[in-house]
Amino acid sequence: xxxxxxxxxxxxxxxxxxxxxxxxVLSSDWISTGPLTKKFEQEFGEYIGAKHAAAVNSCTAGLxxxxxxxxxxxxxxxxxxxxxxxxxxxxxxxAGARPVLVDIDRDTRNLDPRRVKEAITxxxxxxxxxxxxxxxCDMESLLQIAKENDLLVVEDxxxxxxxEYQGRKVGNxxxxxxxxxxxxxxxxxxxxxxxxxxxxxxxxxxxxxxxHGISHDAWHRYEMLGSWYYEVLCPGFKYNMTDVQAALxxxxxxxxxxxxxxxxxxxxxxxxxxxxxxxxxxxTVRPGVKHAWHLYTILxxxxxxxxxxxxxxxxxxxxxxxxxxxFIPVHLHPYYQQEWGFKKGDFxxxxxxxxxxxxxxxxxxxxxxxxEDVIDAVRTVAERHSV
Ligand SMILES: *Cc1c(COP(=O)(O)O)cnc(C)c1O
Numbered sequence: 001x002x003x004x005x006x007x008x009x010x011x012x013x014x015x016x017x018x019x020x021x022x023x024x025v026l027s028s029d030w031i032s033t034g035p036l037t038k039k040f041e042q043e044f045g046e047y048i049g050a051k052h053a054a055a056v057n058s059c060t061a062g063l064x065x066x067x068x069x070x071x072x073x074x075x076x077x078x079x080x081x082x083x084x085x086x087x088x089x090x091x092x093x094x095a096g097a098r099p100v101l102v103d104i105d106r107d108t109r110n111l112d113p114r115r116v117k118e119a120i121t122x123x124x125x126x127x128x129x130x131x132x133x134x135x136x137c138d139m140e141s142l143l144q145i146a147k148e149n150d151l152l153v154v155e156d157x158x159x160x161x162x163x164e165y166q167g168r169k170v171g172n173x174x175x176x177x178x179x180x181x182x183x184x185x186x187x188x189x190x191x192x193x194x195x196x197x198x199x200x201x202x203x204x205x206x207x208x209x210x211x212h213g214i215s216h217d218a219w220h221r222y223e224m225l226g227s228w229y230y231e232v233l234c235p236g237f238k239y240n241m242t243d244v245q246a247a248l249x250x251x252x253x254x255x256x257x258x259x260x261x262x263x264x265x266x267x268x269x270x271x272x273x274x275x276x277x278x279x280x281x282x283x284t285v286r287p288g289v290k291h292a293w294h295l296y297t298i299l300x301x302x303x304x305x306x307x308x309x310x311x312x313x314x315x316x317x318x319x320x321x322x323x324x325x326x327f328i329p330v331h332l333h334p335y336y337q338q339e340w341g342f343k344k345g346d347f348x349x350x351x352x353x354x355x356x357x358x359x360x361x362x363x364x365x366x367x368x369x370x371x372e373d374v375i376d377a378v379r380t381v382a383e384r385h386s387v
Contacts, residue, residue, distance in 0.1 A: 007374065062193040088330070155173060190248065270362070
């Protein structure tokens with residue numbers, strides 16, 4: 001029987017602490033970038049283990065600034081996965097460089113290091129590994145390729161808060177990383193992002209460019225001119241985070257361990273029950289990683305169903321379960337075909353996974369009953385269409 005109340009695909013967990021802090025900021029005289037943003041940066045940097053953390057207004061902004069800080073621009077090529085949100089590729093274009101998309105590893109849906117290697121030319125300047133769904137990329141191979149070819153490694157850590165690779169946190173594996181605090185991500189500030197790096201020079205450039213290219217130090221150096229004085233060092237962007245956002249972020253970060261534990265618990269429940277449904281393939285976890293379970297995705301096995309993925313999703317919706325699909329491969333979008341010459345058939349692994357994938361709801365606020373309802377709905381639709 002379908003659920004009475006529809007279970008949304010994603011929902012944030014905002015508690016009393018966040019609300020109290022928000023009221024505090026809104027009643028104060030400082031609501032834009034200020035002391036809470038600074039505090040959030042410090043606590044986030046400590047959590048990741050990176051020397052610097054710079055708050056921005058989105059992960060997209062953070063990725064854009066990371067490329068610019070490294071001096072990447074026209075004439076350069078940047079390699080990334082086709083199996084990501086469009087913004088990972090869009091920022092390469094914003095920087096003026098060429099987006100070089102590559103295919104994925106079937107099981108983790110992360111960048112396939114062999115494909116990365118093949119895609120490198122004398123113009124390649126950087127790799128953007130995307131830790132898909134919260135499963136860290138094969139960083140050992142990717143860092144080796146980067147080292148051999150003198151490439152910058154910019155982690156797209158939008159899904160990766162709390163994920164670990166060989167005991168080290170995502171966001172502290174490459175040269176620089178960008179996290180997302182969009183409403184559906186593992187912690188949220190409504191909209192927001194954070195750049196982490198242990199490189200002093202990259203950190204300083206990101207900071208300056210995130211707020212109009214204004215130097216933070218100018219008024220210290222010229223104190224006799226007063227605190228109104230500033231200098232513009234480059235045509236920066238309006239990418240700063242506000243204290244209203246940081247008020248949420250500080251408390252969300254404090255709950256990260258509980259959030260991750262709950263996500264892991266629900267993922268294990270899904271594994272156990274969904275693995276018994278013959279048409280369903282459950283996600284893989286490689287040894288040596290701690291999965292952040294931002295996404296729980298299933299694949300519908302070939303030849304076992306008399307309906308397609310779209311129909312399967314429609315019937316899950318009718319059962320009261322919200323779902324999504326992560327992602328429509330970047331190379332299938334009109335812009336990337338028309339402007340950069342990609343076409344259907346370019347990346348067969350990503351296309352095959354995309355056509356059979358469904359992202360199921362998985363978030364801390366879900367009850368065990370909610371999770372059971374998801375499992376029951378998948379089983380019901382699967383049994384209805386099994387051949
Ligand atoms: C959400 C997401 C982004 C963009 O994050 P924003 O904070 O919304 O800019 C980038 N990459 C991936 C893989 C994402 O899922």
